[in-house]
Amino acid sequence: MVDWQALILSLELAAVTLLVLLPLGLALGRWLARTPWRGKAWIEALVVLPLVLPPTVLGYYLLVAFGGASPLGKLFADLGLPLTFSFGGLVLASVIFNIPFMVQPVQRAFEAIPRDLAEAAACSGLGAWQTLVRVELPLAWPGILSALVLTFVHTLGEFGVVLMMGGSIPGETKTIAIAIYDRVQAFDLAGADRMALVLLLLSLLAVAASFFATTRLTAAARR
Amino acid sequence: MSAGLLIEVEQQRPMPLHGRIEAAPGELLALVGPSGAGKTSMLRVAAGLMKPQQGRVQVGGETWCDVAQGLWRPPQQRHVGLVFQHYALMPHLSALGNVALSLLQRPRAEREREAARWLAHVGLTDELMHRRPAQLSGGQQQRVAVARALARAPRLLLLDEPFSAVDMMNRQGLYRLIADLRRELSVPIVLVTHDLHEARLLADRLVVMDAGQVLQAGTPEFVHRAPRTARVADLVGIANRWTGWWEGGDGTEPGWGWLRWGDAAGGDAAVRLRVRDKGRMSPNRAVTFVIPGDAITLADTHMAGQDGHFAAQVDAVRHQGEITMASLTLAVAGGQPLVLTLSGRERRGLQAGQALAVAFDLAQVHLMPLRPAG
Numbered sequence: 044m045v046d047w048q049a050l051i052l053s054l055e056l057a058a059v060t061l062l063v064l065l066p067l068g069l070a071l072g073r074w075l076a077r078t079p080w081r082g083k084a085w086i087e088a089l090v091v092l093p094l095v096l097p098p099t100v101l102g103y104y105l106l107v108a109f110g111g112a113s114p115l116g117k118l119f120a121d122l123g124l125p126l127t128f129s130f131g132g133l134v135l136a137s138v139i140f141n142i143p144f145m146v147q148p149v150q151r152a153f154e155a156i157p158r159d160l161a162e163a164a165a166c167s168g169l170g171a172w173q174t175l176v177r178v179e180l181p182l183a184w185p186g187i188l189s190a191l192v193l194t195f196v197h198t199l200g201e202f203g204v205v206l207m208m209g210g211s212i213p214g215e216t217k218t219i220a221i222a223i224y225d226r227v228q229a230f231d232l233a234g235a236d237r238m239a240l241v242l243l244l245l246s247l248l249a250v251a252a253s254f255f256a257t258t259r260l261t262a263a264a265r266r
Numbered sequence: 267m268s269a270g271l272l273i274e275v276e277q278q279r280p281m282p283l284h285g286r287i288e289a290a291p292g293e294l295l296a297l298v299g300p301s302g303a304g305k306t307s308m309l310r311v312a313a314g315l316m317k318p319q320q321g322r323v324q325v326g327g328e329t330w331c332d333v334a335q336g337l338w339r340p341p342q343q344r345h346v347g348l349v350f351q352h353y354a355l356m357p358h359l360s361a362l363g364n365v366a367l368s369l370l371q372r373p374r375a376e377r378e379r380e381a382a383r384w385l386a387h388v389g390l391t392d393e394l395m396h397r398r399p400a401q402l403s404g405g406q407q408q409r410v411a412v413a414r415a416l417a418r419a420p421r422l423l424l425l426d427e428p429f430s431a432v433d434m435m436n437r438q439g440l441y442r443l444i445a446d447l448r449r450e451l452s453v454p455i456v457l458v459t460h461d462l463h464e465a466r467l468l469a470d471r472l473v474v475m476d477a478g479q480v481l482q483a484g485t486p487e488f489v490h491r492a493p494r495t496a497r498v499a500d501l502v503g504i505a506n507r508w509t510g511w512w513e514g515g516d517g518t519e520p521g522w523g524w525l526r527w528g529d530a531a532g533g534d535a536a537v538r539l540r541v542r543d544k545g546r547m548s549p550n551r552a553v554t555f556v557i558p559g560d561a562i563t564l565a566d567t568h569m570a571g572q573d574g575h576f577a578a579q580v581d582a583v584r585h586q587g588e589i590t591m592a593s594l595t596l597a598v599a600g601g602q603p604l605v606l607t608l609s610g611r612e613r614r615g616l617q618a619g620q621a622l623a624v625a626f627d628l629a630q631v632h633l634m635p636l637r638p639a640g
Binding site: 167 | 313314315340341342344346350352354355356357358367368370371414415418
């Protein structure tokens with residue numbers, strides 16, 4: 044039996060994560076691609092950190108930073124938005140965990156745009172915002188699309204950080220990856236098997252679709 | 267304040283850039299010099315893509331930049347047309363879309379019409395207008411870039427090595443386009459090029475730059491006849507340059523003086539030449555001197571030894587299409603090299619080993635301060 048509630052929760056989490064991370068990733072990725080500031084290597088290292096840290100270490104620090112004992116956690120709990128063992132907390136963890144998946148492809152996409160195009164746009168009278176919308180975003184779009192898909196799929200399959208920050212509350216924090224783990228723990232291999240297959244197919248489909256679209260977009264831009 | 271263009275720059279960082287460039291409305295100025303001379307940086311200062319440490323930019327009576335006054339207009343507020351070296355066309359937009367980008371302040375329908383008009387003006391067909399840059403040839407992309415710059419209604423047109431990526435066949439058509447633009451636009455045009463032939467062909471005036479410094483400005487004719495320094499002579503491709511000793515005038519005829527060709531000690535091989543004294547060189551000093559190619563002619567052998575005539579031996583002859591390059595050794599001051607470019611009938615029959623004479627029009631000899639060998 045597939046735990047549809049867990050699957051839907053995972054899809055919701057992935058969607059909300061994208062919504063929060065897209066503007067953040069665009070802003071940070073573009074800034075990193077263009078800034079001449081030398082200290083940017085440190086920011087880039089911080090961006091990559093969630094990729095190299097074990098999810099348990101990241102989850103542990105998130106717990107310390109946002110748990111009920113921390114000033115920040117207490118503040119949010121008092122506002123009725125506890126950041127641990129809640130959907131809101133999962134979103135926060137998921138956003139932080141996915142920063143490299145979003146920011147890096149976006150940064151590469153903006154870096155690949157020749158610098159003189161922005162200068163040509165300025166000489167044509169385009170302001171910074173017009174240049175972004177009419178020149179840079181259309182050219183960076185294949186990279187942004189692949190960042191979106193990567194982040195989405197990665198959130199669907201997220202396990203360690205979710206377990207540390209959210210536990211396994213049905214309808215609140217029990218995502219599909221946690222549900223699969225629960226089934227295996229309960230020796231319900233048939234249930235685990237089916238859900239794993241759903242997750243596998245969903246991920247494969249999304250990644251393949253993005254590769255397909257990226258190739259076509261890139262070819263279209265060059266044609 | 268001039269009605270044309272004035273650029274003044276003084277800076278050390280990020281790269282040294284010094285000099286003053288002026289152009290009248292409708293005048294075409296060519297910035298020439300080796301790569302790294304600062305030509306493109308000057309254009310970037312004019313366009314507002316680079317802010318100089320110190321300096322001013324004035325165009326058509328408007329001040330675009332005055333560092334001392336804290337005045338700075340970004341490129342968007344300059345109405346400058348810049349044709350980039352590699353065109354910098356938007357790869358995701360058609361030719362039409364690229365030009366229409368310069369017209370964003372107009373209503374949408376008018377934008378397209380106006381863009382099509384400019385593209386037709388530079389000679390692009392209707393069919394090509396809907397293609398993306400990657401589907402156009404280098405020369406066609408270049409025309410799109412020019413149309414985009416013109417659509418901006420520029421008060422200053424800047425062309426950064428616009429022909430470097432275009433093959434020889436297509437250059438002729440583009441030269442004509444630039445010549446036509448000069449006639450119709452009444453704004454200053456600045457062309458950056460390292461091709462001297464191109465610069466002489468198109469420009470009213472040359473500005474010679476090297477290592478971030480403006481060395482000399484003037485008509486191509488003037489710069490070639492009277493380069494200010496030996497470095498300028500090198501940069502504008504003057505092949506024949508020698509060293510000598512300037513004795514100065516002897517008081518008999520104002521405006522003329524004696525140049526000793528040979529070592530300073532004035533050994534037997536030295537020859538004294540009566541040349542123009544432009545009053546810029548103090549007497550009794552070592553000098554570099556040049557003579558333009560068209561002031562050197564072949565002469566009969568028996569003339570050698572007379573005033574301005576020298577015996578010479580042909581070392582090598584190279585026939586290249588319609589011209590012939592010959593290297594000779596002059597029998598003066600221990601043997602001096604001379605390179606001749608010949609195009610008339612006299613070039614036929616010229617062969618290595620031949621002895622002949624050459625005549626210098628001594629009034630065309632130009633003196634410069636001596637540059638240490640190197």
